[in-house]
Amino acid sequence: MRQYCKAYQLKELRAYPDWTEQQPEGDSALTDETVCYIWDDFTVVLSPIQDKSPLFDQVTPAWQAFCQSELHFEIPADLRATSQEEVDASPTSH
Template identity: 55%
Template sequence: MIPYYRGHLLAELRRFPGWVEPEGIGLTDETVVYVRQDLSVVLHPVQDDESVLWDADTPRWRTFCESELRFEVPAELRADAG
């Protein structure tokens, strides 16, 4: 399966009421971050395991990603595609 990532400005993700990010890394609202198919958020898609900013897959976060960010893995990349 090909991993899927979609870039967003950090300002968009900071609209989520429960958003918490690591302190001391100096990110701005204009920083591009990547939401990956498991709904975690990383700084760099190539180094994703080293740069995780968010990995709390809760129902509220899933709803926010779907309704506010319009995040959806393309059908041809979904695990259930066949």
């Protein structure tokens, strides 16, 4: 389950050499100033609350490295700890 996302301007994500975006249906053209969100699974969406098709979902080790090194994307330590506690407490993890 997704628990964390962080907002970025689209121009920051477009700096990734292999960036390709899916044009959302019915939405106006995307500009460099368009705000989008990177989720903890490294997919990119236009809205953190709507479950539409992702803008970018080609999650590769190179994309993850770009997010971490260039965008400084990181799940906050307190959320990482909470997620790990939930995994450890789940019946299937024992």
